Amino acid sequence: MSAARFDVLGLGNAIVDVIALADDDLLARENLQKGGMMLVDESRSGQLYAAMGPATIISGGSAANTIVGAASFGARTAFIGKVRSDDAGKAFTHDIRSIGVHFDTAPAQDGPATARCLVLVTPDGERTMSTYLGACQNLGPEDVDPETVRSSALVYLEGYLWDPPAAKQAFLKAADIAHAAGRQVALTLSDSFCVDRYRGEFLDLIRNKTVDIVFANQHELKSLYETSDLDTAFSALRQEAVLGVVTCSEKGSVVVTRESTKAVPAFPIEALVDTTGAGDLFAAGFLAGLARNADHATCARLGALAAAEVIQHVGARPMRNLAALAAENGLGV
Amino acid sequence: MSAARFDVLGLGNAIVDVIALADDDLLARENLQKGGMMLVDESRSGQLYAAMGPATIISGGSAANTIVGAASFGARTAFIGKVRSDDAGKAFTHDIRSIGVHFDTAPAQDGPATARCLVLVTPDGERTMSTYLGACQNLGPEDVDPETVRSSALVYLEGYLWDPPAAKQAFLKAADIAHAAGRQVALTLSDSFCVDRYRGEFLDLIRNKTVDIVFANQHELKSLYETSDLDTAFSALRQEAVLGVVTCSEKGSVVVTRESTKAVPAFPIEALVDTTGAGDLFAAGFLAGLARNADHATCARLGALAAAEVIQHVGARPMRNLAALAAENGLGV
Numbered sequence A, B: 001m002s003a004a005r006f007d008v009l010g011l012g013n014a015i016v017d018v019i020a021l022a023d024d025d026l027l028a029r030e031n032l033q034k035g036g037m038m039l040v041d042e043s044r045s046g047q048l049y050a051a052m053g054p055a056t057i058i059s060g061g062s063a064a065n066t067i068v069g070a071a072s073f074g075a076r077t078a079f080i081g082k083v084r085s086d087d088a089g090k091a092f093t094h095d096i097r098s099i100g101v102h103f104d105t106a107p108a109q110d111g112p113a114t115a116r117c118l119v120l121v122t123p124d125g126e127r128t129m130s131t132y133l134g135a136c137q138n139l140g141p142e143d144v145d146p147e148t149v150r151s152s153a154l155v156y157l158e159g160y161l162w163d164p165p166a167a168k169q170a171f172l173k174a175a176d177i178a179h180a181a182g183r184q185v186a187l188t189l190s191d192s193f194c195v196d197r198y199r200g201e202f203l204d205l206i207r208n209k210t211v212d213i214v215f216a217n218q219h220e221l222k223s224l225y226e227t228s229d230l231d232t233a234f235s236a237l238r239q240e241a242v243l244g245v246v247t248c249s250e251k252g253s254v255v256v257t258r259e260s261t262k263a264v265p266a267f268p269i270e271a272l273v274d275t276t277g278a279g280d281l282f283a284a285g286f287l288a289g290l291a292r293n294a295d296h297a298t299c300a301r302l303g304a305l306a307a308a309e310v311i312q313h314v315g316a317r318p319m320r321n322l323a324a325l326a327a328e329n330g331l332g333v
Helices: A024-029 A042-051 A062-072 A087-098 A134-138 A146-150 A167-180 A192-207 A218-224 A230-239 A278-291 A296-310 A322-328 B024-029 B042-051 B062-072 B087-098 B134-138 B146-150 B167-180 B192-207 B218-224 B230-239 B278-291 B296-310 B322-328
Strands: A006-011 A015-021 A037-039 A056-059 A077-080 A115-121 A127-132 A152-158 A184-188 A213-217 A243-247 A253-256 A261-264 B006-011 B015-021 B037-039 B056-059 B077-080 B115-121 B127-132 B152-158 B184-188 B213-217 B243-247 B253-256 B261-264
Touching: A006 A062, A006 A146, A006 A167, A006 A278, A015 A087, A037 A192, A042 A115, A042 A127, A056 A087, A062 A077, A062 A087, A062 A152, A062 A184, A062 A278, A062 A296, A062 A322, A087 B087, A115 A134, A146 A152, A146 A167, A152 A167, A152 A278, A167 A184, A184 A192, A184 A278, A192 A218, A213 A218, A213 A278, A218 A230, A218 A243, A230 A243, A230 A253, A243 A278, A243 A296, A253 A296, A261 A296, A278 A296, A278 A322, A296 A322, B006 B062, B006 B146, B006 B167, B006 B278, B015 B087, B037 B192, B042 B115, B042 B127, B056 B087, B062 B077, B062 B087, B062 B152, B062 B184, B062 B278, B062 B296, B062 B322, B115 B134, B146 B152, B146 B167, B152 B167, B152 B278, B167 B184, B184 B192, B184 B278, B192 B218, B213 B218, B213 B278, B218 B230, B218 B243, B230 B243, B230 B253, B243 B278, B243 B296, B253 B296, B261 B296, B278 B296, B278 B322, B296 B322
Parallel strands: A006 A077, A006 A152, A015 A115, A037 A127, A152 A184, A184 A213, A213 A243, B006 B077, B006 B152, B015 B115, B037 B127, B152 B184, B184 B213, B213 B243
Antiparallel strands: A015 A056, A056 B056, A115 A127, A243 A253, A253 A261, B015 B056, B115 B127, B243 B253, B253 B261
């Protein structure tokens, strides 16, 4: 196994977030399920945008947020995802490259626009997302550069890739190449509705050893094992031959292997503003910790620190240099 | 004089802000003067964008920010400004309309792109702006609808309108129509560099009674009267036959007429994040106060409240409902 050029390569939907503050009435009027991510077509996306208040536009995408967070911690990172060569695609590309992430997936020259996720943030800080996948529907195995995968110590894949038609093939190709090169593969279950759509396939990925590490929150974990009891879900996870990393909101996180279970507290925050990206940034910190060979508890603390930063402002990308924030909190390299 | 349909009509450059956190080194490398607003061409704007970190995109424009703020306080508002029918122009239009501002200036169908202002926010909260005026260069007197002006109790004009070639004619047309209809006209001096470019013309506007109300910060006021002494500048302002409203950052504001001078304190803040829009939102609160016939001290307190809100987050548009915030602070209607 050669030395890795990248600590983490992410593969995910390349999305620009359009974020507006909203009240519960708007969710009700638009029939949106609070806390969820629903897929919408272009026309519905336009109609919902017209109903939204003034918006802030910030690059997003679950795995992309994670990779940007890991880069902010100082990890060497790369990303694969599909935009179109429109204004939003150019903004996504600028933002991810400007923080040092290697990103050279060829943008689509025509076809659907760059994906946009309409994020409604309610006064309780909860976010409700409506995603138009747009150009992400053109992501396919041809976008997975084998050399980039082989030269990445860890490949991080999002469950949301099961939504667009050909991205699943890109996911599996990346996992195969990574394992052939002796690398590790991580999966995030993305959200509980996504787990509900693809439960069987996600369990297969875990059980046929396509993935080595699984990130989930408590709702996704319960959905995966179709139980309302968290302990039952943890017991089931403990039987899998993976490293499981489960976030439980303000209760912190739990790192699970066959041999051990370790609970790690969250970081205190001053004011919850917008939970968008909490899970993504937790994964960023955890992966940044793995990249520097930290123990799992330290990895989870780095994750908690990044999640605490991102939920205290609007948007799912960090607004602080996370390496500096880690150093301030005694978690520096 | 007929009853007004709008409390405030704003006329200004329609701009989308592209905001990134930056360190002082970037300003030095790019030869940018901290705290200033400089005009750049499209090519320089692109080069600077490439040098910037990850960015947040939020509608901006000085007078537009003010009008949106006044709308958030519950004032009936309208805006005139020129975008192009591109993605940024559509976002600008969505954002200003979605908060209830009447905005129907015809967008340019071709020519330069919608204006963008690259805003670099340093750790001290100061913002440094580089503006590509783009489609604003196409704003002209034909965009000023006489009926909208006549039906607005107050017309608010930004000094920045002296920058694009034909906007000055739009400014003067609006002021003439407003006065013929018995309405009031307000001018913001915009920034000290702008005052430096057009000092003689701005003094003429004040002295030939084109404007009735002047908004400025202390730097702009000193620049207007070419003095480094604030008291000297205030004495000069007191000689003009206008209502002068001068903001002095954390020291609060001063409302000046020939007859009286009243100092009004600022609102305390928890943490300064981004000063972009502080002056714009101060004017928003003041105008919203005038719209409800509040005394000048109350108007200035409303301004201070709105300014305090906007400097505690990224972006120059309010993220709270300002009417609700006013009520919480004993300044409700």
